[in-house]
Amino acid sequence: MKKIFLLCSILLSLTISAQLPSNNNPKTGVVYGKVIDASSQQAIPYVTIIVKDAAKKPTTGGITDDNGNFSIKQLSEGKNFIEIQFIGYKTEIKEINISKTDSRIDLGTIYLKEEASQLNEVVVVAETSTVSQKIDRKVINVGKDLTAAGTTASELLNNVQSVSVDSQTGNISLRGNENVRVLVDGKPTNIDAAQLLKQIPSTSIKSVELITNPSAKYNPEGMSGIINIVLHKNSNIGFNGSANTGLTMGKNNRFNGSLDMNFKTGKVNFFANYGINDGKSENYGIVERNDNNSVQNFDMLDNSTSHLLKVGADIYINEKNTFSFYTTQNMTENIFNGDTRVTFDNILDSSSPMLVNGERNSQAYNFNYTLDFEKKGHSIEFEANFSDSDSPESADYKELVRPFDLTSNYNDIIKNERGTRLYNIDYTNPLSENSKLELGLEARFNETTNNNITTQHEFIYDSNNELINDGNGWYETKLKEFTSFDYNRDIYAGYVNYNQQINKVSMQLGARFEQYNVEGSFVKGSETLNYSDKIFSVYPSAFFTYNPSEKNQFQLSYSRRVDRPSIGQVNPIREWSTPLITSVGNPNLKPQFTNSYEFNYTKQHNKGSFTIGTFYRRVNDNINRTLNIDPLDEDKVELSFNNTASNDRYGFEVSSNYKVAKWWRTNASFDLYTQKESGLANGEQIEVTNNTLNFRLSNSFTATKNLRFQLFAMYRGGGKSIQFKVDPMWMINTGASLNVLKGKGTISLRVNDIFEGMKFKFESENPYPYTGQFNWESRTAYLGFMYRFGGGKNKAKGRKSRDNNETQSGGGFI
Structure with missing residues (x-):
């Protein structure tokens, strides 16, 4: 493979040379030398x-x-400039003079340095820390979090500042608000975020990006912002990789593993990532x-196996043209067993067992081409992203009522398919040394199709009302109900950003600018209802940054955002959600718009850094839940919006x-949120003010060169809703890691929620007075092993992509 790329490069050089203008000076000169990486001291080929x-x-x-050596002949006499260029490194220029007496020039060893990161980036933490603050986002490098080893993305995010995951429902919130968009590698997801986060192993995650006040370049959906999960993608020269495996032990045991690999040769970088989670909870x-x-x-038992595969390549055609592509494949099999037992006056009245067999499969394909001009x-940059997902499900429900006769026995066959097509064009032009213009266009098409066939198993009785067996069984299956919906969204958008720097500001x-079109069709038996909406909106944004010194940064920002109604919120057909809840959507529901203001100050000092921030949001046409007694069954609750x-x-x-x-580092965060929530309950308008306090503290201790300990504590305050x-x-977690095999291997051990403080305990007065508590397997022990192989250390330039940009909002894992 190397020989092929070497041959292609030589042919390209010869072709260029043949087209270069002729020079009347004698071509007798020769220049030679060797190029190495300034930091790793290794030779750089090509x-x-x-x-x-x-x-x-x-x-x-x-x-x-391959050894970094070069020799170029037939140089013209006189002054010559030698430019040494490699993607991801600063260009070196050497001036030489060729003469008859000095025609062979030895440049010796030339040291190339990697390009600096973004000029606007402010590093919040020291080199070995896990958090950094960029101009528009906070980046958490989760790879060094010992207490997250062997977990899923859902569990890992509970360790991330400003983020909370409801361990009961899986819903994720940012700054106390669940109106947040979750991306993977900056791309849309066709799988519900709560399900998606349970399928991604933490060992496959490189970092988590929190974008709390996105600019006009980003999709405007998500009141509280964007959470972008970045998966591993190496770009080291040669063949490199790492293997992870581990076992989580609790009431049930769970296995996880992952494999990260890359092969970089010449102008092509191949990368692959595979992760697996298997076990019961x-x-x-x-x-x-x-x-x-x-x-x-x-009582609920979830038994699932999920596979995550990401494969792709970056092709550096030349210094001006880059083509990249990757695919992500996600496959999950799930068996869910549940039982709800109802007791009246300490006497068991009914039991409702359920068995759900489901699959969740998704595929995504991303293509990116970047052209750099002379300036x-x-x-x-052109980008296309295609993703599809399907999640078929078969669910069996039974109900046994005292004296525990089987009164209900039916089956749901669900077919759920989603597809997203996304096309982007981004144009960037530096108008001067201190100004820049950004333009972009985007077209996004989301399609969702859902079919649900419910069949009732009815017992067979003779004329004397005696239960009989007709030879095929004790009951016959009849169609009880058919429901379906089609929900399609098309969004056409364009943006413009102007950047200007004046001294330290x-x-x-x-x-x-966005045109939003949606068409929906909901069917239940012979009942059909249609839904449509068309909205044109403008979303302005403004960012102002002041850097009085290298160690101080002030930032003020504003953006307008939107939360559009979801399928479930507008579906006008009554749907049974749980034995005690019936949901019905509101087709007249309007989007809610948010004006968001944010101020942040970052201070760096010799031993670390300090960041303080505040935000204010004004929400118009706020979408809220309504909770009423179900008019068809007073023992149930009707949920709407x-x-x-x-x-x-x-x-x-x-x-x-x-x-x-030297041996002790600490990372702490504190946040306080206040928000008003209003809604209807049994026709009564209710308004509550919710104050939420959260605190996280992580301590990292270096005992020896190879032994490290970590202690993590988290407090999540209570809250109110309607x-x-x-x-x-x-929660208090602890972990340790030990490097073995000359640094190529690492053994990890952690214990999470040592004192079992993670319990969802609640009380309510609406629509009925009740109290409750839910527990899960929060106290667990994990033992894992990681092995790193390969020796390449020279980093190539990662693709210039929209991986850090939000390019959608609703809908399939990529």
Whole structure:
């Protein structure tokens, strides 16, 4: 393979040389030397060498061999400039003079340095820390978090500042708000975020990016912002990789493993990542209703196996053209067993067992082409992303009522398919040294199809009302109900951003223009209802950054965002959600728009850094739940949605990284959120003010060169909603890692939730007075092993992509 790329590069150089203008000076000169990486001291193959004359016009050129050596002949006499270029490194220029007496020039060893990262980036933590603050996002490098080893993305995010994951429902919130968009590698997801996060192993995750106030370049959906999960993709020269495996032990055992590999040769970088999660997890709880002395006991066992595969390549055609592609494949098999037992006055009244067999499969394909023009920073980028998912499900439900006769026995066959097509064009033009213009276009098409066939198993009786067997069984299967919906969204968008720097102040002003079209059709038996909406909106944004010194940064930002109604919120057909809840959507529901303001200050010091921030959001046409007694069954609750008056939400955040000693580092964060929520319950307008306090503290201790310990503590304050009052939760985790096999292997050990403080405990007065608590397998021990192989250390440039940009909002894993 190397020989092929070497041959292609030589042929390309010869072709260019043949087209270069002739020079009347005698071509007797020779220049040679060796190129190595300044930091790793290793040779860099396939480096481009360009020779220019005194007028700085190219005359000839070549490339380095596998050992970093080069030799270029037939150089013209006189002044020549030698440019040494390699993607991801600073270009070196050497001036030489060729004469009859000095025609062989030895440049010796040339040291190339890697390109610096973004000029606007402010590093919040020291080199070995896990958090960094960029101009528009906070990046958490989760790879060094010992207490997250062997977990899923859902569990890992509970360790991330400003983020909370409801361990009961899996819903994720950012700054206390669940209106957040979750991306993987900056791309849309066709799988529900709660399910997606349970399928991604933490060992496959490189970092988590929190974008709390996105600019006009980003999709505007998600009131509280964007959480982008970045998967591993190496770009080291040669063959490199790592293997992870581990076992989580609790009431049930779970296995996880992952394999990360890359092969970089010449101008091509191949990369692959595979992860697997397999095992059982148990969830149980109790709900007590005080007005009728009833108790519900829940037992749930989830047995799942998920596979995640990401494969792709970056092809550096030349210094101006880059093509990249990758595919992500996700496959999950799930068996869910549940049982709900209802007791009245301490006497068991009914039992409702259920068995659900499901699959979740998704595929995504991403293609990216970038063209860099002659002017530095002047580029255009084309991207196409295609993703599809299907999640078929077969569910069996039974109900046994005292004296425990089988009164209900039916089956749901569900077919759910989603598809997303996404096309982007981004154009960047530096108008001057201190100004830049960004333009972009995007077209996004989302299609969702769902079919649900419910069949009832009815017992067969003779004329004497005696149960009989007709030879095929004791019951016959009849069609009970058929429901389906089609829900299609098309979004056409364009944006413009203007960046300007004046001395120590930089600003970015932008606007995004979107045309949103949606068509839906809902069917239940003979009943058909249609839904449609068309909205044109403008989303402005503004960022102002002031850097009085290298160690101080102030930032003020504003953006307008939107949360559009989901399928379930507008589906007008009554749907049975749980034995006690019936949901019905509101087709008249309008989007809610948010004006978000944010201020942050970052201070760096010798032993770490300190960040303080505050935000304020004004929400118009706020979407809220309505909770009423079900008019068809007074023992059930009817859940729906409506738009209420505008409300205010604001918060305060502090985070700090500090090097207490050479062997001790600490990372702490504190946040306080306040928000008003209003809604209807039994026709009564209810408004609550919810104050939530969260605190996280992580300590890392270096005992020896190869032995490290970590201690993590978290407190999540309680809160209120129109339905629940929730108690606080807390957790203490500890972990250790030991490097073995001369640093190529690492043994990890962790224990999570040592004192079992993670319990979802709540009480409610609407629509009925009840209390409850749900527990899950939060206290676990994990033992894992990682092995690193390969020796390449020279980093190539990662593709210039939209991986850090939000390019969608609803819908399939990529």
